[in-house]
């Protein structure tokens with residue numbers, strides 16, 4: 001452990017007294033519930049599951065093994081998550097409660113407030129339209145939407161009829177869309193004409209058209225949003241407002257087995273193409289309902305704002321399924337934090353009297369740079385709880401969030417979790433735990449983290465190691481769509497019998513967990529997960545590129561930036577034009593979010609005698625840690641290192 005890291009271990013921030021008032025979990029309750037969640041896992045989870053409506057109540061909870069890998073939860077139960085997120089609240093007399101508040105990109109644009117009764121009608125209309133188009137239970141439906149309520153309607157409509165949604169973030173390219181449509185053999189796409197972001201339009205339908213030139217589908221449902229002109233292919237493309245005319249005003253929720261698939265979400269790993277992580281119905285429903293309830297300590301009537309896009313897992317679990325299953329009011333924001341001004345988040349909090357605000361460290365760091373003035377301009381007195389997710393938060397940014405946004409009296413939950421975990425895994429609970437800036441905190445109910453050394457030795461007490469989870473939890477991903485072997489290989493083969501997260505982590509003497517970042521070839525750029533292998537594949541597609549190696553480096557705002565080492569074909573020379581072409585190449589293959597920060601042309605890469613690239617060295621150079629290169633004696637040609645260092649300094 002470095003001295004600097006350990007230095008933060010004793011920096012306690014007391015949970016505000018107000019956080020304990022009316023909370024649904026005190027410190028004593030946490031201890032008792034956590035203990036029971038392990039000792040009587042079935043009893044505990046069946047009890048949590050009671051808050052949901054089941055068509056058939058489950059009689060058992062977890063039934064799982066990590067070796068061989070087979071995971072089931074609530075397997076003999078039947079339910080529909082759309083019913084739980086929508087219909088049951090209307091049936092309980094809460095139809096007039098606001099489910100979604102839509103804040104458009106343009107602050108002068110029309111706000112929409114959609115009640116649970118209206119949400120039900122909208123979801124039924126969308127579900128009926130999907131059926132009319134021929135979508136059936138079990139079909140995969142691709143959703144490529146801006147952050148507008150219709151994105152949530154589309155997800156819920158799929159869940160209602162038992163179709164499996166695969167949401168693709170609007171920042172992905174046609175190439176990436178095509179790959180994902182092909183991987184899960186999806187015959188249906190729901191998109192908007194265009195999206196808005198910071199006053200500019202995003203050509204969503206045009207991107208879909210370009211993707212469909214490579215992989216045909218049966219039909220595309222197009223939601224009119226900006227009104228921009230788009231091409232419509234006769235017989236394949238349908239305007240939602242037209243095709244939805246006259247669909248029945250009823251569409252029953254399909255009874256789903258707890259282990260029926262709910263959605264696929266593609267995420268990056270250290271090798272190959274993105275994986276289609278598969279979540280099923282019952283466990284995910286219970287996990288998102290329970291984590292939302294306890295982590296955000298949601299109280300009826302409050303406005304909850306998670307700034308994540310529905311294209312990421314955070315948007316799935318904490319814009320849509322978690323809040324709505326709890327009957328909460330969730331804000332959906334189409335825009336960006338810094339447009340039209342750096343106060344957009346704070347203006348929006350004040351405008352809608354947001355009580356709970358959940359965002360990413362990268363946004364906090366970017367806004368921190370603008371100083372306190374944009375924050376102080378607005379009345380943030382509605383705020384009661386703050387949260388972060390997506391990457392480690394540096395204590396300095398945590399302090400700013402706590403002091404400048406929270407005025408020193410709000411609890412902050414730093415929630416660690418992953419696409420594969422379905423919902424929050426490690427966090428403090430607002431009424432139960434004191435906080436430590438930079439530490440995620442304690443395991444949620446049922447979560448048993450373990451720190452493991454490279455050789456598999458389990459570390460006890462205060463220690464640093466690779467973070468594994470040794471027991472299944474209801475929200476755990478069940479497989480990689482169509483490739484269970486890859487699921488087993490990726491998560492359960494590094495340490496047999498354990499789920500390996502890919503993250504490094506430190507546990508301090510108080511049992512608090514400090515995530516130190518990925519230990520594999522995944523980088524986290526502005527909270528977006530990216531496989532370095534994906535960026536490399538994109539670069540080598542260019543015919544002037546012989547080889548590429550991509551690593552992350554610390555970036556003040558983004559957390560990590562993308563540093564690409566590129567070797568050109570014999571006879572080719574680096575130039576500004578080539579640099580621009582390579583950047584474009586990556587944007588075309590993956591999307592703007594993967595755009596390289598640095599391209600470092602080099603005649604050769606550091607390789608071992610057996611031809612393996614030594615990434616450790618490339619990382620050090622990218623990080624500018626030139627004094628600690630470690631052992632370079634196994635390199636085929638150690639002089640490469642000096643050349644690379646020189647190349648970096650002259651960059």
Ligand code: WTA
Nearest residue numbers: 389390391392414415416417418419515529
């Ligand atoms: C990182 C996002 C530190 C981590 C929900 C993880 C975090 C990856 C935190 C998953 C946090 C997420 N502190 N690191 N609070 N939350 N991470 O799948 O490296 O997009 O493995 O899920 O983000 O990213 P994903």
